[in-house]
Amino acid sequence: DAGVIQSPRHEVTEMGQEVTLRCKPISGHNSLFWYRQTMMRGLELLIYFNNNVPIDDSGMPEDRFSAKMPNASFSTLKIQPSEPRDSAVYFCASSQTGEAKNIQYFGAGTRLSVL
Amino acid sequence: DQQVKQNSPSLSVQEGRISILNCDYTNSMFDYFLWYKKYPAEGPTFLISISSIKDKNEDGRFTVFLNKSAKHLSLHIVPSQPGDSAVYFCAAGRNFGNEKLTFGTGTRLTIIP
Numbered sequence: 001d002a003g004v005i006q007s008p009r010h011e012v013t014e015m016g017q018e019v020t021l022r023c024k025p026i027s028g029h030n031s032l033f034w035y036r037q038t039m040m041r042g043l044e045l046l047i048y049f050n051n052n053v054p055i056d057d058s059g060m061p062e063d064r065f066s067a068k069m070p071n072a073s074f075s076t077l078k079i080q081p082s083e084p085r086d087s088a089v090y091f092c093a094s095s096q097t098g099e100a101k102n103i104q105y106f107g108a109g110t111r112l113s114v115l
Numbered sequence: 116d117q118q119v120k121q122n123s124p125s126l127s128v129q130e131g132r133i134s135i136l137n138c139d140y141t142n143s144m145f146d147y148f149l150w151y152k153k154y155p156a157e158g159p160t161f162l163i164s165i166s167s168i169k170d171k172n173e174d175g176r177f178t179v180f181l182n183k184s185a186k187h188l189s190l191h192i193v194p195s196q197p198g199d200s201a202v203y204f205c206a207a208g209r210n211f212g213n214e215k216l217t218f219g220t221g222t223r224l225t226i227i228p
Contacts, residue, residue: 106158
């Protein structure tokens with residue numbers, strides 16, 4: 001299996017622009033997680049889906065952030081409009097409920113720079 | 116409020132010696148704990164886990180110890196090798212209920228040859 005695939009690997013954009021991050025989970029996994037990594041807060045959970053349904057979005061910082069999972073093999077995290085403080089590395093992870101409990105498999109991340 | 120804390124941002128250890136990474140948690144509902152390892156420009160990868168019904172779990176050079184009364188866990192790596200240089204994240208979750216994990220801020224381990 002190719003693992004969790006994220007695109008793009010790097011994104012540089014200007015303040016106010018819309019940014020879309022993409023994730024393809026491991027085939028057969030039914031849970032998907034979006035994280036943001038910063039020096040101050042480490043890995044913060046933004047939102048997670050189970051069977052394509054958002055379960056917990058309490059970590060989404062504000063209305064500028066939105067996430068969708070239209071099917072079991074694809075998810076997006078959108079920031080509109082983007083701000084410099086959104087600059088961070090964003091990770092997507094997936095897991096399979098009931099198998100190797102709680103172990104999440106991460107993608108390589110998207111490094112976002114908002115100028 | 117940081118429910119999982121790794122108070123040492125960095126640690127340097129001589130090759131061949133023991134590395135000890137520490138993690139504290141505040142939420143007594145957590146009953147499953149994991150350690151992840153992260154190299155630069157890569158995503159975190161699972162290393163080892165422990166359930167609250169145990170106080171120790173060992174996998175090769177890696178051992179995780181859990182002290183429930185102190186709400187503290189530690190990861191021991193012995194002997195330490197240069198390839199162990201990475202950032203280590205502690206994570207906590209619940210065996211029953213949702214699959215959410217709460218991560219610490221990470222400890223950067225450097226193994227000195």
